[in-house]
Amino acid sequence: MKIVDLHCDILSKLVENEYSLYNNPYHFDIKRALQVGQRVQFFSLFTYPDEADACMRQILLQTTRLLQAFREYPDYIYPLTRSEQLDDQANRDKLAAVMHLEGGEALGANLELIYLLYELGLRSLALTWNPPNLLAGGVDAPEETSGLTPLGRELINRMNRMGVILDLAHIAPRSFFDVLEFYDKPLMVTHSNAYHLCPHRRNLKDDQLKALAQNGGVIGFTQVSDFVKETSPVIPGDFIDHLVYVAELIGVESVALGSDFDGADKIVLPSVEAYADMPVLLESRGFSKKEIELILSGNALRVIHRLI
Numbered sequence: 467m468k469i470v471d472l473h474c475d476i477l478s479k480l481v482e483n484e485y486s487l488y489n490n491p492y493h494f495d496i497k498r499a500l501q502v503g504q505r506v507q508f509f510s511l512f513t514y515p516d517e518a519d520a521c522m523r524q525i526l527l528q529t530t531r532l533l534q535a536f537r538e539y540p541d542y543i544y545p546l547t548r549s550e551q552l553d554d555q556a557n558r559d560k561l562a563a564v565m566h567l568e569g570g571e572a573l574g575a576n577l578e579l580i581y582l583l584y585e586l587g588l589r590s591l592a593l594t595w596n597p598p599n600l601l602a603g604g605v606d607a608p609e610e611t612s613g614l615t616p617l618g619r620e621l622i623n624r625m626n627r628m629g630v631i632l633d634l635a636h637i638a639p640r641s642f643f644d645v646l647e648f649y650d651k652p653l654m655v656t657h658s659n660a661y662h663l664c665p666h667r668r669n670l671k672d673d674q675l676k677a678l679a680q681n682g683g684v685i686g687f688t689q690v691s692d693f694v695k696e697t698s699p700v701i702p703g704d705f706i707d708h709l710v711y712v713a714e715l716i717g718v719e720s721v722a723l724g725s726d727f728d729g730a731d732k733i734v735l736p737s738v739e740a741y742a743d744m745p746v747l748l749e750s751r752g753f754s755k756k757e758i759e760l761i762l763s764g765n766a767l768r769v770i771h772r773l774i
């Protein structure tokens with residue numbers, strides 16, 4: 467079973483201790499990911515919004531941990547910088563790591579720094595976390611700062627030229643639609659769910675989902691309990707409800723996985739090894755073998771192949 471997951475926050479956990487990316491007590495490690503057949507993981511570089519230099523320092527520390535893992539575990543993990551690497555026989559049993567920046571605060575107004583991060587392996591970027599920044603409005607932005615800024619637009623144009631995936635998780639609806647007005651490649655919303663089933667500000671409303679399908683993009687469904695259901699307990703079936711709802715609304719071609727493992731304490735599937743249950747969970751809700759393959763990996767791979 468091939469699995470692609472679009473969001474994991476383990477790097478920000480690891481910089482606080484000496485645990486390894488290969489084997490640790492958190493939601494995600496390489497060893498367990500490979501055991502369930504995972505082939506691609508987006509690794510988030512994340513720090514709470516702060517002054518640009520402070521953010522960049524944290525980002526670089528997390529990048530260092532990832533680069534160290536590539537050196538220490540070359541038989542198990544490699545940096546995905548061109549999608550053709552996925553077809554290389556030598557990588558067949560390894561985990562491909564996509565380096566992702568969650569929020570552009572570390573760039574400040576120096577957009578050219580994206581070239582440095584690109585050289586280090588960055589291939590995916592989300593403009594914002596929850597608050598507004600120089601690039602766009604996050605979901606917590608007041609109305610007047612909720613749109614895409616000229617600087618944000620310039621960064622997207624640079625990303626377009628370089629081949630960096632654009633992620634609109636965390637972005638305010640106004641910025642979301644500002645981007646879709648001119649962005650003509652498939653985009654990703656790497657870790658969100660359906661607002662219709664769980665009215666959390668981080669989830670996508672139906673009009674956003676429809677626009678995403680029009681764009682040919684994908685949404686990675688997240689395990690964060692607060693984004694799955696308003697009331698406890700939250701069980702795996704509640705998570706699958708989101709996939710069923712969105713597949714019916716906009717088509718199964720937009721449905722993907724974006725766990726947010728190690729990004730929240732309360733999650734539905736307890737950790738990456740529980741992805742082993744996904745095929746049975748999906749099958750029990752009427753998804754065909756082909757559709758399950760699209761959800762677990764095919765849809766996300768389509769966008770990856772198109773962008774990088």
Ligand SMILES: [Zn+2]
Nearest residue numbers: 568636657729
């Ligand atoms: Zn996030």
